Amino acid sequence: MHIELSKDKRYFSIGEVAKAFNVNASLIRFWDSEFDILKPKKNAKGNRMFTPEDITNLQLIYHLVKERGFTLEGAKTHLKEGQKKTLDKFEIIRKLESIKTQLTDIKNEL
Secondary structure (H helix, E strand, O other): OOOOOOOOOOOEEHHHHHHHHOOOHHHHHHHHHHOOOOOOEEOOOOOEEEOHHHHHHHHHHHHHHHHOOOOHHHHHHHHHHHHHHHHHHHHHHHHHHHHHHHHHHHHHHO
16 A cells, blocks of 8 residues: 655545545545544535544554454554554554665666
8 A cells, every 4th residue: 555645735635535545435434433543624514634644544544454454343452552552563664665665666777
């Protein structure tokens, strides 16, 4: 999973988020209702507007549920019991994946 959302933006629409994760907007809405760590703002029309922090939390939820196979309850428990530890590991994994991609690109240019 590689999320390419501009870090300069303060808010992202649910459509942008769903497209970035390659999932339906309904799944993002469902996760928003299920996970307390997601706190999107709502505009005047009631549309969810996700912050970069929400995006990071969605990446973590996606990782736990879609990549590691956690149930929703398992993911919730995991987040509550060790959110900082989990987030640190998740960030390390993402950085290592980025480095791997860069090294592969360099190798292919040789």
